[in-house]
Amino acid sequence: MIHISFDKGTILISNISQTQANNYPFLKWDKRVSSFRAMAYHYRNLILSLRKDQIEYLDVAKDFLPQNFSLQIKIEPRPYQIQALEAWINQQSNGVVVLPTGAGKTVLAILAIAKIQRPTLVHVPTIDLMSQWYEVLLKFFGNKIGLLGGGYNQLENITVATYDSALIHVPQKGNKFGFLIFDECHHLPSEQMQYTATSSIAPFRLALTATPERADGKEKLLYELCGGICFQKDIKELEGKTLAPYEVITFEVEMSENEKKLYQESRQIYLDFIRKNNINFQVKNGWQQFIQLSSRSPEGKEAFSAYLKQKKLSQSSANKLNYVWDIIIKHRTDRILIFTQDNETAYLIGKSFYLPVLTHHTKVKEREQFLSLFRQGIYSILVTSKVLNEGVDVPEANVAIVVSGSGTVREHVQRLGRILRAKEGKKAILYELISAGTSEYFVNQRRKMHSAYEKRTLEL
Template sequence: MARIPKLKYDRGTLILHPPPKGKEWIDFASWDDRVEKFRIPAIDYRPLVETLQATGIDFIDEAKEFIPLELTPSFEREPYPHQKEALQAWKQAGRKGVVVLPTAAGKTYLAQLAMQATPRTTLILVPTLDLMHQWYAQIKAAFPDVEVGLLGGGSRDRTPILIATYNSAAIHSEALGDRYALLIFDECHHLPTDFFRRIAEDAIAPYRLGLTATPDRTDGTHRELDALIGPVVYRKTPEELSGGALAEHKIVQIKVKLSQKERERYEKALKIRNDFLRQSNISLGSLNGWQLFVQASAGSNAGRRAMLAHREAKEIAAGTDAKLRVLIELICEHYPESILIFTNDNATVYRISQEFLIPAITYQTPVKERHEILTRFRERDYKTLVTSHVLNEGVDVPDARIAIILSGTGSTREYVQRLGRVLRKGSDRNKLAVLYEVITEDTSDERTSQRRRGTEDNPNQPRQLSLVYSQSSNSADPLETSKAAESPVQWKQEDSKDNLTLDF
């Protein structure tokens, strides 16, 4: 009598032995001479099982270690329409896919709803320790009767609901791969790297939810999220949610001019850089132009001078004194509102902090000091806070109404994250958030702004209020404009809300 095939999990892969009859399943498998058995990638667990079931092949599933959970939330609130729509879209896609929502749009509560609709052992992945502890507090409060654990920062729990950093989960991916039926990837744009992708590839989890405000990556690897998690199943922009789940907001672009001395230094630095680029036949506008520039700059004294000149030009454009004058006026105009100030470099953060006596947070700020600053900002002891990149994501920033971008990268993700810092309604249901973007006219600063706002191809696209502020003229007032079991089959469960089924 023929033996029934068994499906087993083995260190990030599946072994199916003895080989079943039929040919449909063979597309998932490759022969392993070392064990003389067929081996299948763990990520293919769900399509493999569905194929075996569809073709009527009997097998014993010994791969899964995940189990059902009793998830009774301690609190429930009426979801926003976009949360209901996103959850339904994810369910209709087979509980696999990415949801794109702006910062402050309630992605954590959406994840809670997904867990309630898919009550199975769950692994939640986050990029930072700060986010890990924030998720722990919220999930523990939501499901107090279920054991919630941590993986990362010295913790190595083994619990039905586990919250882990990407780094720690990647290290232990082979040990985690068979334990969880639902994977939730917060800030899932971090996943498509050679190291972190192992989390998804080594897991048999049939259900996967990706959450992000900005899925796209400059290296193009965001396309791999389709295979690692699932396709984008729902997307909303800050503009679409403004006035509903998010605060009404406006974006005010303020342009400043370089002084004559700054302009002379800027043009001189650009000439040094551009002469070298021409001689080296390098175009920074090409696909790999920047990489070629970096390589060439390391090979000669002229190259090093060109790179230093490039950096000097950017620093002049980003840190012109005219921006600081505008900053003074904006702070005075909006006092005592809570104000967040963003720059692209730590040197400018510390300069502003020292000259204006404003608390600063950078990656160098100790954890306890950062916690103290954020607490006092939340309690409004501090009215203003200046930072570089450390508050872009992974930190629960208290409510603020005003954000000022003095400088930044060309990253759309960074821009959306910074805007999201003032979009949370908080207790003010009629809140109007304002994002000021201070740009140096006729410099690389303008092109950087166009890239991050997605208007590079059409810089005249009307997406924000705009004005020009010159340090040599008082005719333009920025403040006036600013006012303006045994087998998967036995686990099938009806979802009473929409009659979708859980097959695993």
Template sequence: MPVARLPSVLLLFDRGTILLRDLDPGFDPSAIPGVLWDPRVQAYRTPAYRHEALRRELTRRGLPFSDDVRLPQPPLGSWSPIELRPYQEAALWAWELAQRRATVVLPTGSGKTRLALAAMARAGSSALCLVPTRILLAQWLHHIGRTYAGPIGCYGDGAHELAALTVATFESAYRHMDRLGNRFDLLVIDEAHHFGCGLRDEALEMSIAAARLGLTATPPRDAAVAERLVELVGPIAYELTIGDLAGSFLSSFDIITLHLDLTAAERQAYEGWMTTFRTVHAQFRRVAPGASWEDFARAAARTVEGRRALEAFRRARRLTAFTEAKREMLRVLLRRHFHEARVLVFTADNESAYAVAREHLIMPFTCDIGRKEREEVLARFREGALRALVSARVLNEGIDVPDADVAIIVGGALGQREHVQRVGRLLRPREGKRALVYELVSRKTTEVRLARRRRAGLAPRGAAAV
């Protein structure tokens, strides 16, 4: 009677990695990409996100294996029908054609969350949704609860509740993925552009989920970051910009750029700080003409002159963030629109946001307020009891800001990505709506060049930036 051959490889999940045990003496796992010897446990190990690739490689080599990685899946609830717009359906189809491992790029306000709900419903498997902030955590739980009949887990904002469908903040996922990594078949990554640069990438590396859906309005343009994101999430399978959808599925909008002068005292201070900065920066550029800003910052931090230059640059940026002319123009614009529209004011930093709040008695919407207060503020804004909000960064990503008509961008710090997200806050469609964006730019400063770059992100694909 023939004896059944025992599996030559046993696969086990171990704190975000896959261990290879019970190996045949003639098998060398180090020949498989990503598999390394771990002398601490006397076994070969590979990151959990390579689980499916490892299975395929073992099968290709004809090596039998026993896979004890995946924990049993708890029962899933049922989904209500989810209607999609044509471009959302096209994006979902593109993701499925990419073997359900890809990134979808859609502008703010175009319904990326709804697309993700449809993807989870169509996949019919356990899913972990990752979001960057506690505000978005509550928002995703709310949206899922409207279309999904079943328990919803939550990791973040003090909660540690596990279910077949779970939402977690990036930070909580990073801290707990060693225990969550073998429980889900699908990862949904909101604001996926936060990954790919090393910070918290391990949260994606430690999950075995073969299916992955990345969502972003602003994909990374740095080649190294983009390549890393392809490895962790998948390639871009579908992409539309604000310019592609404005006027049809998003509200039409107008942008008015107002160039404002510095006062004599501001100009003197600005030029003094920028002269200090430019002297050191020019010396660095002569030595390293192809270097990035990050390279300069690292090099400058090593010398007294370099640190002085960086501080001078920061002082110049703080000065232009909220000048006297911007103060006066903001006063004029608020007086014009306060009673006829709902206004969002965006600043470069919290210091400027609180200054605006004090001067104009506008509610600040910052990282310093708790979830309950945030919900109350948005509800009052929706009802019209609050006519304006001011924020530095909290409103940039993903938060539903209902019925905003006018945005006043006093200052920015994060470039094209931030600008696209801010404009997108106004573009949730409403019959007859045409949004209005004011951008305040200090004349003859670095803001002029930055403003020109920011606008490139609003053009339709293939359109030239002007």
């Protein structure tokens, strides 16, 4: 009889003939233990295949049993949440669900937990999100909810873990959960985080995100580990119903004459180096090629320094501060989030206008205090670099000012999502500040690729 066991993020398959093993291409011979071995995520496929082939087996890999999770509070899901759950179940309870921020991905996950009835591990990227999930799961299930991360190491039948902590524990605990939920699942295909999925035997998987696409194209790995996209709704489909109606306004901001001169000089040095070395950023390794070449000579180091200088000049030109102040005055009665690409600009805005600033340097207690005061209305404005891009629930915010950002569509959809949680009478406005005549224009054009940015107002 074939014997299946769990071993440090893998499954060991013994007492299986070479002929039988050939039917399962994911099995690899491990001469160290004289058994076949596979990454743990192949467990489901192996078990289903053995059953289909009517081959007897002994499974000691699985260390979990069906549970009785009952909802303590009745949920009346929206029609699209019901559709998403059904689509996921029809895809063998594996798949990626794409819903915008504020559309109720957490509610969908709760419905899935109640349906699957297996020990569940929820993965989140930040401590803030871990706390939010903990509170919601405790409210709806009333059971003990485990925590992995932020100093906690407590496993329960429903547990919330940061990706980092799950990664540490999965070699030992990857057989204790039958259901994995990956919130903000676009993080999963990264070089390290993917092992939280590959090293677990969990046969049921739900991945949640507003934007599954990655700049490196590794969303294909996400679909391999969790199943393909089974349901998708975008911001425009839910605007004015589940999400607040919104407007996107772009200002092209003129730099000072001195800033223009410095920008053009720095950009020319950078572009000359790019052209001289035939560096093509349209190919996969273009950026890596630039980094490598720029580190090998004084000319290259000057080019890299010039690249950083022109980028900083466009992202934080002095005149942008004037626009920020004008928008603040215009929306003095609103709750405003101000986003920057870097910490330095965030702190500059905070210092200039005496505003609270949240960055990854902000201590946990201080961050919680800032967010609490914002929700209470004591603070009406928060400045942040990246820590509020995803996950943190700030439904009170209705105005966002993007002073600077990356070229990724995901980041800007996430920032838009921060102000779209519906509230009676609410209309959301996102302002983008673009330095005129700079590369920021092309960054802005890349953002327009997402359907959420099709409706926009351009103000000069």
